[in-house]
Amino acid sequence: MLVGVPKERKDHEARVGLVPSSVAELVHHGHTVLIERGAGVGAGLSDDDYRVAGATLVDGPERIFREAELVVKIKEPLAVERKKLRRGQVLFTYLHLAPDLAQTRDLMASGATCIAYETVTSPTGGLPLLTPMSEVAGRLAPQVGAHCLEKAQGGRGILLGGVPGVPPAEVVILGGGVSGTHAATIALGMGATVTMVDRSAEVLRRLSAQFGSRVRTIFSTRDAVSQLVKRADLLIGAVLVPGAAAPKLISRDMVKIMKAGAVIVDIAIDQGGCSETSRPTTHSNPTYVEEGVVHYCVTNMPGSVARTSTFALNNVTLPFVLALADKGWKQALRDDPHLRAGLNIHDGQVFCAPVAEAHGLSVARLEEAVAP
């Protein structure tokens, strides 16, 4: 199969769909891989690395969209890229179609087969192609939070780990799922005092078993959260109610009584954020101060560590890319119900129920689409 990887063109997006070792794997399986020149540079991967792996380097995205049977990307295609997609072509990438009617319409009009990373499932009920990015964002949160606590960034002038004779920072993490657990691991490693809040007793039990007495676990109630935010130097928002907007656990009044120069890192901002005072920011302008509290609300945190994120993502996407290339998309989807869950759009029809529901469209029958 002819597999193509264009350079990502979204603002500040330096990740790339395939790393050289994934290319080598595809080539070993007998496929041809076209990579746009410079596609990996932002992730520290040179054109030479790709050439050595067996890829064919091409100038610009045109030939890739024209010839590739399978296009592998990171972010959803921009409007200009959507115009280049065509019937018979498979697109494998993050799509996030539910809040994006324009993209949904364009992808339907293209006739292409669009498989979204974020709806591929796993036998344990998780979303395996989303998890690594939550791990990255969670691990980044104490790092960026520690930076924001510095005086020059508007913070309280507190060192996360303290020093002998001076106590460390109080870190409060709302949500003990994937990103919250990874945030706790790093915050503890940096020497902070860590409290975690979740609404699931099961999750609190797991956190307690994992971290022991090094982490305080608190059941999520409005009262508990309002007490904790007063004490927090660094508050990390890591809650998720799947498919829904993030619950607003922190009201503006709570932010008003936080310490001046305290920091909120709202990882959940991509679902609207868990503080009433959160609004999306970018890597070029990541923070703002509201009610005396520094807010870091970057919606694509993993983009700042493009190299780590690219490798983390390739580790989980490669088996699916190989299946699509080796078997063709229909057979690959017939064989794997979890990859099948990734089919969002094919031949002008929508196959993902939440996407169809969000846009008032009907859901097409998967069985017919993947029939031989």
Ligand SMILES: NC(=O)c1ccc[n+]([C@@H]2O[C@H](COP(=O)([O-])OP(=O)(O)OC[C@H]3O[C@@H](n4cnc5c(N)ncnc54)[C@H](O)[C@@H]3O)[C@@H](O)[C@H]2O)c1
């Ligand atoms: N900003 C970014 O760049 C970035 C990157 C990756 C993930 N995210 C986002 O981070 C968020 C968290 O993702 P995750 O993978 O860690 O989710 P997850 O499902 O693994 O964990 C979420 C946790 O929140 C808890 N929760 C839900 N409602 C709660 C409440 N009212 N009080 C306390 N806890 C509550 C759940 O019980 C669960 O344990 C998501 O919105 C995800 O999209 C953002």
